[in-house]
Structures are given as structure tokens and as C-alpha cells.
């Protein structure tokens with residue numbers, strides 16, 4: 001995050017608070033989130049896209065009531081993909097018209113709750129859902145604003161993309177074989193739906209803008225077909241999330257203005273060529289906003305040098321607070337943050353305390369040879385998809401999220417307690 005610095009004594013501070021104090025006050029492991037960095041990233045996205053676009057923060061990356069208030073204050077919109085995320089957003093006062101509901105299998109209850117709350121849009125993900133949302137809106141006597149999520153046949157990976165006709169996955173309605181056009185036909189016939197646009201999301205942790213450009217090209221192609229067939233120009237397109245962040249120094253992500261310029265350019269150019277009014281663009285970054293704003297603070301426990309291999313450094317958390325390494329073979333870096341060291345680097349693997357050999361937090365890293373139990377180490381870029389995917393494996397208590405700002409720290413999500421754990425165990 002942007003306010004990290006190392007003091008003369010070698011102790012690292014963030015948001016004006018040093019990590020030893022954070023560990024004393026909040027314990028370890030803990031996710032430490034830099035509030036001013038979070039807000040700065042929200043503003044950078046807003047500014048990059050300008051007043052004619054909307055930035056929906058993807059709540060799945062990490063959501064809490066404090067985060068919802070920050071988003072609200074910074075003028076962002078919010079994408080939720082479950083009733084739990086919707087409830088969190090509403091309870092923190094996010095205006096419903098700035099919320100979008102996603103999901104490939106929304107329950108009738110989720111849909112009804114969203115329609116009753118008055119969410120700004122529901123993103124329809126299947127033919128079944130077109131009928132289901134229309135039925136619920138009709139019963140409630142309202143007209144629901146919706147987008148249709150299409151799969152454009154672009155599989156985006158970190159540095160390259162593959163353009164295909166079909167995508168072999170569960171989300172959205174295929175552009176291929178006229179599926180999406182048929183979905184639009186059906187949605188336009190239903191009085192309780194107001195079709196406001198087309199949605200596309202091509203993947204995650206993407207560095208190159210070319211996959212988005214191909215997606216935008218194909219979505220505009222559909223808008224043109226819709227205009228030609230129905231005489232209707234849909235006013236919005238959403239190009240999803242997926243912009244990558246730097247997990248290690250090797251990663252080289254694009255800044256939001258780079259992606260904003262690329263998307264605006266291609267949409268404007270293609271719409272002008274097709275004689276279409278340029279639609280309002282929206283995007284849904286999750287990781288790119290919250291990912292870099294937090295690190296996980298761990299205390300070093302046992303240290304096991306394996307001759308000729310590497311040193312296993314155990315920390316007081318693991319796959320229960322960061323499943324990404326085990327699940328995706330994700331890469332992270334790590335640093336000693338509670339003191340300085342001039343000892344030579346040793347090849348290390350940072351592992352957790354769970355009963356599983358795949359319980360790895362950082363696969364390959366260099367830590368100083370004089371590392372000792374009790375030292376604090378930090379794993380950066382854990383703001384996205386870590387707390388939100390945390391588990392109670394081995395009855396671990398999920399760590400708190402500690403927000404730091406202007407020399408002060410406070411828990412915005414508190415540490416789980418044994419009481420929390422046993423509360424659900426009613427047998």
C-alpha cells in the first residue's frame with residue numbers, strides 16, 4: 001500500500017502505525033488495510049473513467065460495512081453477488097440504486113430482496129433467470145432495471161487472451177449461435193423488465209487491455225444487432241472487472257487510466273462506426289481496488305531448515321486466511337517487518353499451521369538467515385480474496401481486518417473468538 005515505510009530501527013509502519021504496535025493491539029495474524037490507499041484507488045478509478053461512467057466495486061473481493069461507507073463517500077457503485085453481500089451493503093447505507101446484483105444462480109429470495117430494496121440493476125445470467133426476475137418484479141408491481149450478461153468468447157489470462165466462439169463455463173449467455181440475441185428478444189417482451197444494457201466479464205488478474213478491447217468490440221456488435229432488429233439503442237454496457245495487480249515485483253499491472261482510455265476509445269470508435277449513440281460504460285474492479293491496500297501480518301513460529309532444499313518458516317495462520325496459494329498456485333512475496341537484518345538471504349517457504357502439506361502461504365521467498373520465532377513478517381497484496389475466502393479449517397479463528405489511517409488503527413472486522421465458533425455448534 002502507499003503509506004508503507006521502514007523506520008530507522010527497521011520496523012515497518014503503515015498509515016503511521018508501526019507493525020509491532022499493530023501486533024500488540026490486535027494480535028496476529030491480522031489483515032492490515034490502509035484506508036487512505038483504499039480511498040485513493042477508488043478516486044483514481046472514478047477520475048480515470050470520468051463522469052460518464054460508473055465504477056462498481058466488486059464486493060466479492062472484500063466487503064465490510066466500513067468498506068461500504070468508504071465506497072459510498074467516494075461515489076462508487078457496488079456489485080454484490082449474494083444475499084449476504086446485499087445485506088451488508090444495505091445495512092451500511094449504500095443507496096440501493098447504486099447496487100448491482102450478480103450471480104449465476106440467484107435464489108427467488110435473493111431476487112425478491114433485491115427488487116424490494118430497489119437495486120439499480122440485476123444482471124441476468126440465464127434464460128431461466130429472465131423469466132424468474134420478470135415474474136418476481138411483476139408480482140411486486142414494479143419494473144426492474146436489468147442487464148444481460150453475455151459470454152463474448154474471450155478467455156483472458158494475465159498477459160494474453162484467447163478469442164473463441166464458445167466459452168466452456170457456467171456464467172452468462174453465449175453470443176455464439178444467436179443465444180444472446182434471443183435473450184434480448186425475450187427480455188424486451190417482458191413489461192416488468194427494463195433492459196438497460198449488456199454485461200461482459202472476461203476474467204481476472206489481467207494485465208493487458210487487448211482482451212477487453214475484443215470483448216468491447218463484440219458487445220458493441222450485439223448493440224448494433226439489437227438496434228437493427230428492435231430499433232432500440234441500449235444505453236449502457238458493463239465491461240466487468242479483472243484488472244490485475246502486482247503480487248510480486250515481477251508483475252507489471254496497468255493503471256486505471258490506461259484501461260479507461262483503451263475502453264473509452266474502442267467503445268466510442270465502434271459505436272460511431274455503427275451509428276450508435278455511445279452508451280454509458282461501467283466497470284467492476286475488485287482486486288485492483290482492495291488487493292494492494294492490505295497485507296497480512298504474521299508472527300513467525302517454528303523454523304525448519306531442510307538441508308539442500310529450503311527452510312520452512314511456519315506462521316500462526318495459513319490456508320485458512322489465504323487459500324489462494326493452495327488453490328491457484330498464486331505467487332506472493334514476504335518481508336521481515338519487525339526489525340532490520342543484515343544476515344544473508346535464505347531460501348524459504350512460508351507455511352501455515354494447518355494439517356495439510358499444501359498449506360503454503362508463500363511458495364518461494366528469501367528471508368534473512370537470522371529469522372527467529374517471534375519475528376513479524378508481512379505478506380503484501382492480500383486485500384482481495386483472502387479475508388473473503390477465509391475458512392475455519394482446523395477450527396481456526398478468522399483474523400481481524402484492521403484499518404489504519406492517520407496514525408490510528410481500528411478493527412473494522414474483529415477477530416473471531418472461540419465463542420463465535422461454538423455458537424453455531426448447537427448439537
Ligand code: LLP
Nearest residue numbers: 058201204205241242243284285286287385
Ligand atoms: N465482475 C464480475 C462479474 C466478476 O465475476 C468478478 C470476479 C469481478 C467483477 C471482479 O473481478 P476482479 O476485478 O476482482 O478481478 N477468487 C479468485 C478471483 C475470482 C473472481 C471472480 N469474479 C482469486 O482469488 O483470484
